[in-house]
Amino acid sequence: MQIEAIQEEIVDEFSMFDDWMQRYEYMIELGKSLPKISDEFKTDDHLIKGCQSKVWVHADMEDGKVVFTADSDAIITKGIIGILIRAFSNQKPADILSAKTDFIDEIGLKEHLSPTRANGLVSMIKQLKLYALAYQAKIES
C-alpha cells in the first residue's frame, strides 16, 4: 500500500473513537504490536534524542524498500512510533522523503507535534526521514 493510503486508513480507524480514552487505548494496542527492534540494535546510537522515554529506531533496506523496527520503554511512545512505522515502513526512500505528516494532526495527536514536546514525535519523524535520506543517497550513488 502507498503511504498516503495507509495514512488514510489510520485516520479512518481513529475517527471511530469518541473520546481520548479509546484513542489512547488503541495507541497502546498499536504499541504492543510494534515491529520490535532486535536487541542488538538497542544501543545509544539508535536512541532518539528529545524524548522523556527511550526510543530506539533501526532501519534496514529490503528490495529497495526501507524497513523500520523500533522499541520504547514507554508504551504510549511505542504506540506513537508504531503509528509512524506503520505509515512509513516498507516504502521506497523517495516516497518516505516526500510523504506528508498531516495525518498525525488528524488523528488527534496534534498536541504531540510541538517540537518541544517531551515525547519527541518530531524527532522521530526526522529520524525516519534521515534513514530514508541515507538509503536514497546510497541508491543514487
Next chain:
Amino acid sequence: MQIEAIQEEIVDEFSMFDDWMQRYEYMIELGKSLPKISDEFKTDDHLIKGCQSKVWVHADMEDGKVVFTADSDAIITKGIIGILIRAFSNQKPADILSAKTDFIDEIGLKEHLSPTRANGLVSMIKQLKLYALAYQAKIES
C-alpha cells in the same frame, strides 16, 4: 538656641512658601551661605557615601559644642546639608544625639528621606550623629 527651637524656626520659614520653586530657591540660598569646610578637610575621609554629588563634612569641638562645616559640589545638596548644619551645629553632643529629625519631613523634603535617595540625606544625618557620638565618648572618657 536649642535644636528644637532652630528646627521650628526652619519649619516656619519654609511654611511661607507656596510652591516647590520658592522652597528650592530658598534651599539654594541656604546652600550659598553654608559654613564652608576648610579646603584641608575636603578629603576622601570627610566624604559622605551614598550621594550622587560630593559632600564633605567636618566637625570640631568648641566649648563643649560640636561645630560643623561642610561643602558639596552640588548646590541643592549644599542647601540640604546647610539646613542640617544650621539645626545641629553649635550644640552639645548629647543634644545632637537625642535630636529628632521630623522637621525635614515638615519642610517638604520628605521624599529626600528615603534611605535609597541618591542625595544621601539619611547618610548625612547619620554622619552628623556619628561625629556627635565620637565627641560624646570623648567627654565621657
Next chain:
Amino acid sequence: MHPMLNVAEIRKDFPILGRQVHGQPLVYLDNAATSQTPQQVIDVIVDYYSRYNANIHRGVHSLSQEATDAYEKARITIQKHFNIQHSHEVIMTSGTTHGINMVASGFTSFLNPGDEIWVSAMEHHSNIVPWQMLCERTGAELRVIPMNTTGELVLQPFYEELSERTQLVFCNHISNALGTINPIEEIIEAAHEVGAAVLIDGAQAAPHIKADLQALDVDFYTISAHKICGPTGVGALYGKTEWLEKLPPYQGGGEMIAEVSFEKTTYAGLPHKFEAGTPNICGGIAFGAALDYLNAIGMDRIAAYETELLQYATSELLKINGLRIYGEGTNKTSVISFNLEGIHPYDVGTLLDQMGIAVRTGHHCAQPIMDFYQIPGTVRASFAFYNTLSEVDRLVEGVKKAAQMLS
C-alpha cells in the same frame, strides 16, 4: 470550609486554577516545579509596569526613587521572613541556580587539591553540577553523603569522614524528588565543627517552611521566587556577612562597582558587589509581594494543611495495586514520587494530563536518585495549600484509570 484554611476563598486568588485542560477542570499538582501566582502578586506586577517602572539606584527622578524604594523594601521583606540579621546579607539573584553558582564560583580561589566538598546523594542537578565544575577547577574532591531506600540521608559515613580537609558541605533542605526534609541542623553543626562552610539549597523548603536562618547558623541559603507564588526569573541568596565579604564578586557590571577606570576598579559594598547589572526589578518587588501573601495566610497553617493533603494522598495512593512511593521518610513535605509496577512514568503522566491532572514525570533534575533506585524516573504529584482533598481524589481516580489502561 476547612478548619485550618479557607481553601475555597484562597483558590479564588489564583486565576489559573479556574481553567480547563482537555475539557476538565485543571488539577495542578506540579507545585514543586513551580507554584501558581495569586492575583495579588499579578496586580503588583501590573502596578509596577503601569505606574513606576524605572531603573533603580542612583536615579534622581521620582519614578526611579519609587522603584528603588519598592525594590529595597522587598529585600527587607525577605530579610525579615527568614530572620536574617542584615538586609545586605540578602543578595538578589535570578534564582536558586544562580545563587549556588555564585557561591561555587566564589570558592574557586579558596580550594586546593586534597580539599573535600560534601554533597548529599539527593541533590537537584543545580546543587551538583556547580560543585563538580568547582572541583574540576580546583582539584578538590566531591564526596557524597549516601541515602537509604526509604529516601533518607545516612549521616554516619559523613560524620566519620568529615575532617579538616572538608571545606564545604551542600545539601538541600528538602529534596524536590522525594519530599524528604533533611536534618540540616545536624549537618550544619557537624560541618562547623571542622570549620567547613555550609550551603543549604532551600528551593523546595521555602514554600513549606519559614526557615530561621540565624537560628540555623547556616552560611548560605538559596531560594527561588517562582516556587513560593512569586514570579519567574528572581530569587535570593543569603550569605553571612563574613563570607560575602571574603568571596570575590561573581559578575562584573553596573551597580556592583564603586569606582571604575581602565587602570583600577573598586567594588561596591554589600549587597551590590554581587548584583551586577540591572536586576529583575519588577520580579524582586513581586517576590516581596509573594512573601507578604504567604505570611498573610500564615506559613504554619500552610504547612499543617499541606501535611493533611500529603497524608490523605499517601494513604489513598498506597491502596492502588503495584504502586510504590519513593521517599517514605517520616519527615517530609507534600511531594509524592511514585511509580506503578512495570509501567513507565511517562505513560502515567501523559494519561493523567488527558484527564486534566498536571503532574511531573521524569528524573526531576535528580538523576542520581533515579540511578539509586534504578528507575528511569517517577511520577511526582506535589501539593500546595491551594489544592484540595477532592483534587487528591481526582488524582487517585486518575492513577487507577491509567493503571488499568496501561496494564
Next chain:
Amino acid sequence: MHPMLNVAEIRKDFPILGRQVHGQPLVYLDNAATSQTPQQVIDVIVDYYSRYNANIHRGVHSLSQEATDAYEKARITIQKHFNIQHSHEVIMTSGTTHGINMVASGFTSFLNPGDEIWVSAMEHHSNIVPWQMLCERTGAELRVIPMNTTGELVLQPFYEELSERTQLVFCNHISNALGTINPIEEIIEAAHEVGAAVLIDGAQAAPHIKADLQALDVDFYTISAHKICGPTGVGALYGKTEWLEKLPPYQGGGEMIAEVSFEKTTYAGLPHKFEAGTPNICGGIAFGAALDYLNAIGMDRIAAYETELLQYATSELLKINGLRIYGEGTNKTSVISFNLEGIHPYDVGTLLDQMGIAVRTGHHCAQPIMDFYQIPGTVRASFAFYNTLSEVDRLVEGVKKAAQMLS
C-alpha cells in the same frame, strides 16, 4: 498626527505615560536606562500567570507544554528579529550584563599572558569590569580604543596595534552615555583579520536599530529586554555556533545537562548548555511580545521619528546659554548628555524632577567617559518613539528654568 508615527495613539498603549509626577504630567526621558512597557506586553505577562504558568521543558502536562511552546516561540522571534541563522544561537539571559559575563568567563581558559583584549573608551561598566576580571584571571592585557572630544572612537591606534596577540575586541554598538553609534562593521572586520573574536554590546542599539547579525558577522551580541519595551530580568546573548560550542558552560544546574552522576556529567546541546536553572519564563515570553510590538510599529519608522526628536531637542537645547552637549558625532541616536556651565548635573536633574521631567544624572555607568571630559557626570535626556515634540519643549523650558534658579 505625526506623518511618520501616530504618536498620540501609541502613547495610549503605555499606561505609565498618563501619570503625574509632582502634580505635572510625567515627561519620561530616561529611556536609555529603561524603556516603558506597553499594555500589550503587560497583558502577555498577566495572561501567562493567569492561564499557563508552568515550569518548562520536559514537562508532559499541557500547561508545561504551552509555556514551553510560548517560550521557544519567543526565542524564534528574537532569532528572526536579528536575522540569526539558528535559534540555538540565541541564549536567553537575565540581561546584557549576564550575557557579557558569560562570554568573559568562557574565555578564561583560552587566554594567556601576553594576549590582548581591546575595549572601547566609551563602554558601560558592564562591558569593562568583566574584561578586567578576565585579564586578572588570565594575565591578558586590556587595551583601550581611545575617543575624541566629539565623543567618537579614534580607530587609528587600534588598527595600528591590532595583532595576532589580540584575542578579543569589545565595543558597544551605541554608547549609553553619549548616544554615539560606533563603526562596529569596521571594528569587526579589522578584528577578524587578525583572528580575534568580537562581542558587541547591543543594549543601547536594540531600541533603535534592528541589527542584522549575519550581515555584521559578529561573534557575540548582547541585549536586554527592559530597554526595548520588555520586562526586567531577561535578555539574550547571540553567539556563533562555533563559539558557543567551544566555550565551556557558564553555570551548572538543571536544564543544562544531558546526564548527571556523581562520577561524570555531560552537558546538554545548545542553547541549553548555557541556560542553567529555571529561566525567566514569563520574562522570555514577554520579551518576544515586546519585539512583536516594536515590529508592528516598524523599527525604521521608530528610528526616523526618534532622529527628528533628537534633532529638534539638540537645536533647542543648544540655544541655552552655557549648555554643552557631550556626544556631538553625526551618527547618533536619541540620547542627549549635557551640562550647564558651572552647574552640577544633580542639581539640574533634581529641579527637572520637580517639574515632572524624568532625566538621568550622573556617570551613567560610564565613568571613564566622565574622567575623559573631567566632569562629575552629565544630565542625560534620552528619547523613545512615544515621546513628543511638546515633551521636548517642556524639557527645554525646564532646563532654562533650572539654569535660572541655579546660577
